Amino acid sequence: MLLKKTKLFYRLKQTDFNGETEDLKTISINPCDNKSAEIVSAAQSGSVLKIVASVSDNGVYNINIIDNSGKLITKTVLSFTSGINEISLNSHLAKGLYMININNGRENLNAKVVIQ
Numbered sequence: 001m002l003l004k005k006t007k008l009f010y011r012l013k014q015t016d017f018n019g020e021t022e023d024l025k026t027i028s029i030n031p032c033d034n035k036s037a038e039i040v041s042a043a044q045s046g047s048v049l050k051i052v053a054s055v056s057d058n059g060v061y062n063i064n065i066i067d068n069s070g071k072l073i074t075k076t077v078l079s080f081t082s083g084i085n086e087i088s089l090n091s092h093l094a095k096g097l098y099m100i101n102i103n104n105g106r107e108n109l110n111a112k113v114v115i116q
Contacts, residue, residue: 039100043113056107057104063077063101097112
């Protein structure tokens with residue numbers, strides 16, 4: 001189901017343990033546009049780390065690779081276009097667990113990758 005940009009209304013009904021009910025305040029929300037942002041995949045091949053990420057905004061994104069101890073290993077700034085983006089980064093990551101963070105101030109994407 002696709003949601004158009006309209007206002008949605010919700011009202012909750014609370015039921016207590018004694019069976020009494022109360023209708024709570026009606027609230028409205030504006031739904032998002034169903035665009036999803038995520039890191040689809042990340043894998044190292046030789047000395048190249050390939051990341052596939054889906055973003056909803058065009059613009060400049062920070063890419064941070066952090067090791068298991070929390071140390072920042074690599075920081076890169078790249079331009080992304082809305083949709084699927086494939087990134088190849090030169091990296092010589094040792095075996096271990098790493099966190100990939102991609103953000104632009106509005107979107108913040110995180111994924112863990114195991115280098116074997």
